[in-house]
Amino acid sequence: MGRGEAGLTAEASATHAAAPAPRRRRRLKLATPALLGLPLGWLVVFLVVPAVIVALYSVNELSLFPGPHSFALGGWYRLFHAGYLQLFWKSTEMSLIVSALVVGAAYPLAYFLALSGTRRKYVLLLLLIAPFLTSYLLRVLAWKVILGDTGVINTFLVWTGLQAKGHALSFLLYSRFAVMLVLGYVWLPFVALPIFVTLESLDQRLLEAASDLYASRMQAFLRVTLPLSLPGVVAAFLFVFIPTVGEFVTPSLVGGTGGYMYGNQIVDLFETGFPDWETGAALALFLIGVIAVLTVVFVRFLRVGEARTA
Amino acid sequence: MDVEGEPFDRRLSRADMLRLAALAAGAGVVAGPAAAADAAIARLTKESGRLQVMDWAGYGNDGGQAMFAAYVQKYPHNKPQFASPMTNETNAYGRIRAGAQPDVFRPYVGWVKFFAQSGLVQPWNPKLISNFDHLNPFMVKAGQYGGKQYGIPDDWGFDAILYRSDKVHPKANSWGLLFDERYKGKIAWFDDLEMITIAGLYLKAKNPWNQTQTELNRSVNFLKSKKHVARMNWSSETDLWQAFGSGEIWIAYAWPNDWVQMKKKKLPVVYMHPKEKPIAWVGMFMLLKNSPRPHLAHAYVDAWSSKRSGKWLEDNYGYGHANIEAKPSSSQLLKALQLANPKAVTLPNAYLDRDIRQRSTYANLWEEVKRA
Numbered sequence: 302m303g304r305g306e307a308g309l310t311a312e313a314s315a316t317h318a319a320a321p322a323p324r325r326r327r328r329l330k331l332a333t334p335a336l337l338g339l340p341l342g343w344l345v346v347f348l349v350v351p352a353v354i355v356a357l358y359s360v361n362e363l364s365l366f367p368g369p370h371s372f373a374l375g376g377w378y379r380l381f382h383a384g385y386l387q388l389f390w391k392s393t394e395m396s397l398i399v400s401a402l403v404v405g406a407a408y409p410l411a412y413f414l415a416l417s418g419t420r421r422k423y424v425l426l427l428l429l430i431a432p433f434l435t436s437y438l439l440r441v442l443a444w445k446v447i448l449g450d451t452g453v454i455n456t457f458l459v460w461t462g463l464q465a466k467g468h469a470l471s472f473l474l475y476s477r478f479a480v481m482l483v484l485g486y487v488w489l490p491f492v493a494l495p496i497f498v499t500l501e502s503l504d505q506r507l508l509e510a511a512s513d514l515y516a517s518r519m520q521a522f523l524r525v526t527l528p529l530s531l532p533g534v535v536a537a538f539l540f541v542f543i544p545t546v547g548e549f550v551t552p553s554l555v556g557g558t559g560g561y562m563y564g565n566q567i568v569d570l571f572e573t574g575f576p577d578w579e580t581g582a583a584l585a586l587f588l589i590g591v592i593a594v595l596t597v598v599f600v601r602f603l604r605v606g607e608a609r610t611a
Numbered sequence: 612m613d614v615e616g617e618p619f620d621r622r623l624s625r626a627d628m629l630r631l632a633a634l635a636a637g638a639g640v641v642a643g644p645a646a647a648a649d650a651a652i653a654r655l656t657k658e659s660g661r662l663q664v665m666d667w668a669g670y671g672n673d674g675g676q677a678m679f680a681a682y683v684q685k686y687p688h689n690k691p692q693f694a695s696p697m698t699n700e701t702n703a704y705g706r707i708r709a710g711a712q713p714d715v716f717r718p719y720v721g722w723v724k725f726f727a728q729s730g731l732v733q734p735w736n737p738k739l740i741s742n743f744d745h746l747n748p749f750m751v752k753a754g755q756y757g758g759k760q761y762g763i764p765d766d767w768g769f770d771a772i773l774y775r776s777d778k779v780h781p782k783a784n785s786w787g788l789l790f791d792e793r794y795k796g797k798i799a800w801f802d803d804l805e806m807i808t809i810a811g812l813y814l815k816a817k818n819p820w821n822q823t824q825t826e827l828n829r830s831v832n833f834l835k836s837k838k839h840v841a842r843m844n845w846s847s848e849t850d851l852w853q854a855f856g857s858g859e860i861w862i863a864y865a866w867p868n869d870w871v872q873m874k875k876k877k878l879p880v881v882y883m884h885p886k887e888k889p890i891a892w893v894g895m896f897m898l899l900k901n902s903p904r905p906h907l908a909h910a911y912v913d914a915w916s917s918k919r920s921g922k923w924l925e926d927n928y929g930y931g932h933a934n935i936e937a938k939p940s941s942s943q944l945l946k947a948l949q950l951a952n953p954k955a956v957t958l959p960n961a962y963l964d965r966d967i968r969q970r971s972t973y974a975n976l977w978e979e980v981k982r983a
Contacts, residue, residue: 365708383979384982387982388982449857450858450859471859475842475854475859557842558838558841558844566982570978572699573699573702573803574973574978575974576704577971577974577975
């Protein structure tokens, strides 16, 4: 074997030895877009494109009505000047209250399921999500039976003498209260699940360490469990807040005149009276925008929290 | 395709048309015009596929089959296929503009002009509807626009007030009962811009369907000031029945069918004839401009227009029917709807609903009331 050959062999073996690495890199380069392609494509087709179409309707570049139409900001002007923002605030307020109350109610529940050490926690969890085996509509309608003037609660109150016959508690149904109650009920499992997952994955040794350092149970909870479960809490909060702020089915069924929400207004602009897709689209985009901003803020808050915890 | 002007221009040649005319005329001599024309049309037009219908809930295969049973019997291969039910005319308009292609759909009389002007529909050819001559002439006229028959009338009824006679004691037979503070929380309004018209009617606007800006402001402010007395704005009859039947509502803006349904529940109810007059409405079948099945559409509407269908509608849904020969079994209904009076839908008995020129303004104002 001559030098040249030896050199060639060395080069070849070096190349041979190094060969798998580029191949792996190439495979990785292909794998990433392949894995991301489907969800990204899905997002583009079913979120970005529809959002762009809605945006075009909001500025009158697209119109339901035939004939010439051009760029106009009438829909956006009406959004900010025709009382829609007050309705948006009312819906936001309702949604914030529901989200906060439901998170407050779900946390102890999730805490018990995740940390009590009960063997039946998954059975209990299954019971918690059991209502999801029936349709959303049925669950909402069932509340009419419970909350109505001749429903379960009012009948019970009359039966116990706490309420005079013929003087039902009318605020229970067709009211803002009814909407918030039903929304809370419907979304409770969605809130409990992410909190449960976070608490269950909590490193138990941290609690033991806290105990070894003479932390009381309350101190351990406040300084270890709660901060570490915050990502789950925030996720749970968003799980409720995002869909409920634009809710329209529940208020349509149990809201009456007082429970009318921003989502109902959007539907009405598209579907009732006379079509005003321009304003409806502006309202819908505004809702998407606000929710996107809030989500970003929450996520940032979460990261800051995580960094501090680390 | 203009059925009235050029009946078969899409699928038939001029020669076919002549043959059709000759056959129809020839058959007419032998077997009567209607049947012969039907047979000729069925043979020659070759309209295929299922008839596409966009109608309200309860008028398709969800309970209204009796209304078009004769059509199904005659055209078993072209049974109607129902799109998801219309929730209102705006919903239908949006869907059609967005690409839905029903052959037939059914807005109400106040929308005839709107749809005729929209360019989405074509006039009917009354000669192809054997029952056309039995339809109430006032309603037939209400279906016309520009001298052409854009709407074929079918069901009709009133917008009026339904109340529990054991709980409610009106001071007068008036639309004012919908705004009566004594019954706060027991009243249901209708979720429609028609409420602006009702307010105008109650407040004596000169023309409630075309109120001046001052009148509109007055109507809207009035509705806002009275909104607290209304517990709900209903948009689905089943919601109203549930609320009324369970006692949550005692007074409601209602249709005759609601009265019938509450009577079936043995509730003591009165269907009031307000002194300001009720508003009468008439359903109008409309034919889409580019329908590929215009003759099947005519046959479908013809089945709906028959005396038999009319009687079924009256007996089962408690609405009137445009066929003046149709009479319900119930004398109570006959009286309540004044079915013996062919002018029941017009003055002096009622205001026939009509086109609202400022429809978008009315709609915006009603939305303003709802979000107030």
